[in-house]
Amino acid sequence: MVKNGKTHIESLRDGRSIYIDGRRVADVTTDPAFANAVATAGSFYDFQAAPENIEAMTFRSPKTGEQVSRGWQLPKNHRELVERRKALEQWAGLTCGMIGRSPDHVASTFAGFRMGLSAFRDHDPARADALEGYYDYARDNDLYLSYVIINPQSDKAKTASGQPDPHLVASIVDEDSTGITIRGAKMLATSGVMANEMMVSGFNALQAGDEAYAFTAALPIGEKGLTLMSRRSYEQSATSTFDYPLSSRFDENDAVVHFDDVKIPWDRVFVHKDLKMAQAQWHDTRAHVFQNYQCIIRLMVKVKFLLGLARKIAELNNIINYPQVRETLGLLAAKVNNIEALIIAMEASGEYFNGYYVPNRTILCTAQVIAQTTYPEIIEAIRTLSGGGMIMVPSSIADFETPETRAIIEKTQRSVVTDAVGRVKLMKLAWDAVGSEFGSRHLQYEMFYSGPTFVTRGNAFRFFDWDGVKGFVDEFQATYGLPENPSLLSAAE
Numbered sequence: 001m002v003k004n005g006k007t008h009i010e011s012l013r014d015g016r017s018i019y020i021d022g023r024r025v026a027d028v029t030t031d032p033a034f035a036n037a038v039a040t041a042g043s044f045y046d047f048q049a050a051p052e053n054i055e056a057m058t059f060r061s062p063k064t065g066e067q068v069s070r071g072w073q074l075p076k077n078h079r080e081l082v083e084r085r086k087a088l089e090q091w092a093g094l095t096c097g098m099i100g101r102s103p104d105h106v107a108s109t110f111a112g113f114r115m116g117l118s119a120f121r122d123h124d125p126a127r128a129d130a131l132e133g134y135y136d137y138a139r140d141n142d143l144y145l146s147y148v149i150i151n152p153q154s155d156k157a158k159t160a161s162g163q164p165d166p167h168l169v170a171s172i173v174d175e176d177s178t179g180i181t182i183r184g185a186k187m188l189a190t191s192g193v194m195a196n197e198m199m200v201s202g203f204n205a206l207q208a209g210d211e212a213y214a215f216t217a218a219l220p221i222g223e224k225g226l227t228l229m230s231r232r233s234y235e236q237s238a239t240s241t242f243d244y245p246l247s248s249r250f251d252e253n254d255a256v257v258h259f260d261d262v263k264i265p266w267d268r269v270f271v272h273k274d275l276k277m278a279q280a281q282w283h284d285t286r287a288h289v290f291q292n293y294q295c296i297i298r299l300m301v302k303v304k305f306l307l308g309l310a311r312k313i314a315e316l317n318n319i320i321n322y323p324q325v326r327e328t329l330g331l332l333a334a335k336v337n338n339i340e341a342l343i344i345a346m347e348a349s350g351e352y353f354n355g356y357y358v359p360n361r362t363i364l365c366t367a368q369v370i371a372q373t374t375y376p377e378i379i380e381a382i383r384t385l386s387g388g389g390m391i392m393v394p395s396s397i398a399d400f401e402t403p404e405t406r407a408i409i410e411k412t413q414r415s416v417v418t419d420a421v422g423r424v425k426l427m428k429l430a431w432d433a434v435g436s437e438f439g440s441r442h443l444q445y446e447m448f449y450s451g452p453t454f455v456t457r458g459n460a461f462r463f464f465d466w467d468g469v470k471g472f473v474d475e476f477q478a479t480y481g482l483p484e485n486p487s488l489l490s491a492a493e
Helices: 005-011 035-049 078-093 103-115 117-123 125-140 275-283 287-316 323-348 361-390 403-412 420-434 437-448 453-463 466-477 486-492
Strands: 017-020 058-060 067-069 145-148 171-176 179-188 197-200 215-220 226-230 255-265 269-272 351-353 356-358
Touching: 005 035, 035 078, 035 103, 067 103, 078 103, 078 287, 078 323, 078 356, 103 117, 103 125, 103 145, 103 197, 103 287, 103 356, 117 125, 117 269, 117 275, 125 269, 145 179, 179 215, 179 269, 197 255, 215 255, 215 275, 269 275, 275 287, 287 323, 287 361, 287 420, 323 361, 361 420, 361 437, 361 453, 403 420, 420 437
Parallel strands: 017 226, 145 197
Antiparallel strands: 058 067, 171 179, 179 255, 197 215, 215 269, 226 255, 351 356
16 A cells, blocks of 8 residues: 555654754654644655555555655666656645655665665675665655764864764764664754654765764664754744745754664664775765755756746736846746756766666766755845845734734735735745745755755766866867978978
8 A cells, every 4th residue: 555644644653752942742743843844744645645646656666566655766767767757846846845855865865875786785795785675675665764964063174083072973882793883963864853764874074083983874763862853943933824834834844863872783784884885875876866866856846936936026016027127037047947957968868877777977966066056046036026025024914813904904015916915925925935044944955955065066076077078179189280391380480
């Protein structure tokens, strides 16, 4: 049976340890800080389970024959890759692209690992077997996974082992015949509160002496000793869906994760004290490509939504026919089309890797670089088009319920294309998207989730076909040279 929302939401009642505002959360499915986001998580599975969507959103597990999310699919050709992408687009559309760590994200990471299983096997066959088994388990149970792969910020000039507290960063502190024990912290556990399990790993460079930090493993979020310390809940602060239409429902949350001597069995340990494999797992497989391909698909949906918002604001303020406004919207439209074009291009020029078909890595890196500048430009344009309109909205829906204030609203909130309610509704949406705490978090997220610019641009440099373009120059240079006749050289001088 296809996993649905009720099944997923019920699975989160597992005794997990989550703290916010100095209190431990009794039940994330009902707590006002998380309930709406959890319901949104459930809606992903309800959508895929709807009879009219099953074929597009799921595929049959090769092991059980049951339908599971296409996020777990390992495409064998271009057609299957595109089918998978279209499913991911539909999931992203449910939240206007605002849920960055939807179930298909870490599923894509594990799909990338699985396609590169040979790289794990070359380093440690036992760990490769564990990865293969866990991938099958997570796929066949259609798990919602989160991950923590970034170290807590302390002294960035020092490695994990060089920090004043050797247990600041999660590391292996013990091991026996049954598994490893980890202690320390990782971040940011985006969507962790509404996920089933968590992968713990690292993306930071490691060096000799950091072996205890060079591991990748997975464990249930309800595991004893695992604690999530949540940031502020934007959902809990939202006065209503009308006032905060995005943050009231799509606050996926972020949390610091602390591991207090948490035991992880060997069949869930995929990298073990291996400095080389800690890096190879991302790039010698296609995990980095596949997980960030999902990110760019989601971003495409998100910027299309924001572009529509920008256009509606221009119409609302009756500035749509100003030449400079059309120029701005035309530039934004080109940038949004560029993101979609890069997705199509990375699919069309994809490669076969270990029998699977994956997106073009160089174009994926290009898309990441462009995405980091495109999103802020769109946000800035929405601010410019809105002007003071986002600020002059009523304080809350309560102002519509009081005759005196409603009369003022209807007098001051005017537009040639809608009534006062319509104007306030659009401007509140715009504010939530770009000006609220939720909107500000999304700007920070889109600019840095794939790493600082020197990392994304470094990857674009690292994976570009420099031999090809240098060869092009070499071939042209080979068509000419110094004249063989010295007299011609003298004439030239």
